[in-house]
Amino acid sequence: MAEDSLxxxxxxxxxxxxxxxxxxxxxxIIFVDDVHYPGFxxxxxxxxxxxxxxxxxxxxxxxxxxxWHVETALxxxxxxxxxxxxxxxxxxxxxxxxxxxxxxxxxxxPDPIWAAAKRSxxxxxxxxxxxxxxxxxxxxxxxxxxxx
Amino acid sequence: MAEDSLxxxxxxxxxxxxxxxxxxxxxxIIFVDDVHYPGFxxxxxxxxxxxxxxxxxxxxxxxxxxxWHVETALxxxxxxxxxxxxxxxxxxxxxxxxxxxxxxxxxxxPDPIWAAAKRSxxxxxxxxxxxxxxxxxxxxxxxxxxxx
Numbered sequence: 001m002a003e004d005s006l007x008x009x010x011x012x013x014x015x016x017x018x019x020x021x022x023x024x025x026x027x028x029i030i031f032v033d034d035v036h037y038p039g040f041x042x043x044x045x046x047x048x049x050x051x052x053x054x055x056x057x058x059x060x061x062x063x064x065x066x067x068w069h070v071e072t073a074l075x076x077x078x079x080x081x082x083x084x085x086x087x088x089x090x091x092x093x094x095x096x097x098x099x100x101x102x103x104x105x106x107x108x109x110p111d112p113i114w115a116a117a118k119r120s121x122x123x124x125x126x127x128x129x130x131x132x133x134x135x136x137x138x139x140x141x142x143x144x145x146x147x148x
Numbered sequence: 149m150a151e152d153s154l155x156x157x158x159x160x161x162x163x164x165x166x167x168x169x170x171x172x173x174x175x176x177i178i179f180v181d182d183v184h185y186p187g188f189x190x191x192x193x194x195x196x197x198x199x200x201x202x203x204x205x206x207x208x209x210x211x212x213x214x215x216w217h218v219e220t221a222l223x224x225x226x227x228x229x230x231x232x233x234x235x236x237x238x239x240x241x242x243x244x245x246x247x248x249x250x251x252x253x254x255x256x257x258p259d260p261i262w263a264a265a266k267r268s269x270x271x272x273x274x275x276x277x278x279x280x281x282x283x284x285x286x287x288x289x290x291x292x293x294x295x296x
Contacts, residue, residue: 051231053219064212071201082241083199086234090250090258093230102238110238112262 005047012094013048022141026059027066029140031133036107036121037100038129039078039136041070045095052087052095063097065147070099073139077132084112103129153195160242161196170289174207175214177288179281184255184269185248186277187226187284189218193243200235200243211245213295218247221287225280232260251277 006013019031021041032040043066045055052060071083080101087097102109105125107117154161167179169189180188191214193203200208219231228249235245250257253273255265 051219051223052233053216053223053231057216060212060216061209064208068201068205068208071199075199075201082236082238083201084234084236084238085200086232086236086260088230088232088234088260090230090232090260112234112236112238112260114260115262116264 001046007048007094010048010092010094012044012092012096015044021137022144024144026062029066029070029144031137032098036126037113038126038133039074039080039101041074041099041140043067043070043097043099049095050089050093055095063095066144067097067099069143069147070140073136073143074099074101077136077139078129081109086112101129149194155196155242158196158240158242160192160240160244163192169285170292172292174210177214177218177292179285180246184274185261186274186281187222187228187249189222189247189288191215191218191245191247197243198237198241203243211243214292215245215247217291217295218288221284221291222247222249225284225287226277229257234260249277 021029021031026046028044028046030042030044032042034040043063045063049055055063067085074080074083078101081104082102084100084102085097089096100113105122107119107121108115111118169177169179174194176192176194178190178192180190182188191211193211197203203211215233222228222231226249229252230250232248232250233245237243248261253270255267255269256263259266
């Protein structure tokens with residue numbers, strides 16, 4: 001990535017501790033390390049861009065295609081009750097999308113994961129979901145290999 | 149909308165109290181009545197669809213184009229500090245997108261609007277933002293008239 005498309009001090013421009021599932025020259029897909037949400041993925045645009053409409057229409061479609069691949073893989077492998085997708089960036093204004101598999105027994109359901117927790121976690125359910133992560137990783141990689 | 153593409157009892161299939169900005173045969177864009185977020189818009193797919201990947205790729209692009217038009221209009225008219233975009237649907241699993249103009253003095257910033265409030269509202273700032281809604285409505289309509 002050319003230096004002039006990165007921003008000094010931005011934690012998403014030069015992240016070093018990410019679990020990268022797959023990447024190309026435009027974006028990377030990572031697992032988010034969230035104890036309550038195994039399978040939570042993030043798609044990060046590599047250049048330091050603030051909003052979707054700062055991208056060309058073509059690049060928006062490239063980025064959203066990666067988001068749809070993650071959603072497709074999450075549905076196939078984890079069969080969640082709902083998919084949540086969000087691009088917020090109030091804390092780190094470097095364009096990224098959250099794709100979160102939601103289950104009706106997760107700690108916030110049916111509220112967004114950013115609301116107050118409604119119940120305690122069920123360890124056996126979380127363990128069961130964590131066991132799917134290798135298959136999820138393989139499925140995301142396979143989908144992305146078939147399109148840009 | 150054909151009856152077989154609607155779901156009995158779904159509040160988004162047969163909403164009657166919405167402030168519709170613009171619509172076509174596939175989607176409608178409405179103002180969300182949220183006292184803390186004047187300019188908060190929702191793009192609702194008309195058929196009762198659950199997830200983005202239940203739509204064809206072409207229809208996903210049609211829906212996201214409406215989302216980008218709202219983002220473009222919000223940035224032009226309201227000049228927010230950040231745009232937040234989300235498709236959640238845990239409570240109403242009928243496909244819709246939230247597009248929210250965020251300001252660093254709003255009640256939740258920099259947290260998502262679903263988190264606990266961090267401060268009280270500034271009435272003069274809210275009044276100033278509300279005064280932009282007619283211009284926002286016109287701008288969204290104009291953008292949508294130039295593309296499907």
